Amino acid sequence: ETGVTQSPTHLIKTRGQQVTLRCSSQSGHNTVSWYQQALGQGPQFIFQYYREEENGRGNFPPRFSGLQFPNYSSELNVNALELDDSALYLCASSLGVSPTGELFFGEGSRLTVL
């Protein structure tokens, strides 16, 4: 176990709805990254939060947004859901922003959009 927990583990939404996914980082880690993993694909970087500020973003539209709280836990919000948003959403915590250290992943939230 990595100490990173995500909730919910599974959820089903319909097109146009909004969803919030949550991530508790490993104790002592100040950075959380979010990834989208479609079936059979590698993780795609969505964005990263460091000390409550967005710090790096991948090629995702603005309807993907996030927050990091003072305890370094984080939320991923997706508005106006589309069918292609169906995927496993992974969060990973780490110490520091530069990807030279180990990422600790949660088990993910599997989102299905109908």
Next chain:
Amino acid sequence: QQPVQSPQAVILREGEDAVINCSSSKALYSVHWYRQKHGEAPVFLMILLKGGEQKGHEKISASFNEKKQQSSLYLTASQLSYSGTYFCGTPLGAGNNRKLIWGLGTSLAVNP
């Protein structure tokens, strides 16, 4: 910009060896390797840094060829527990906007 992994899939018998490759069209400063079992989170295997430094904690070895912009992961005397999908990740961007870009993965199945 996405690293290219090969092969896409490997099937082994327990005890056999395998090599998984990761190539990039960009200059590599580090390569990260993770393994993901079905329905589970990716788990860290190793980081290889420019200059030859390695950080890892599994009995899996790897090489990093900066000139060829390639890394290889060596799985020797494979065990059933090695089954899973192996991903390599390479950093892209500069400064605080650096992020890991992942390959599509190599599926490894180890059979008894």
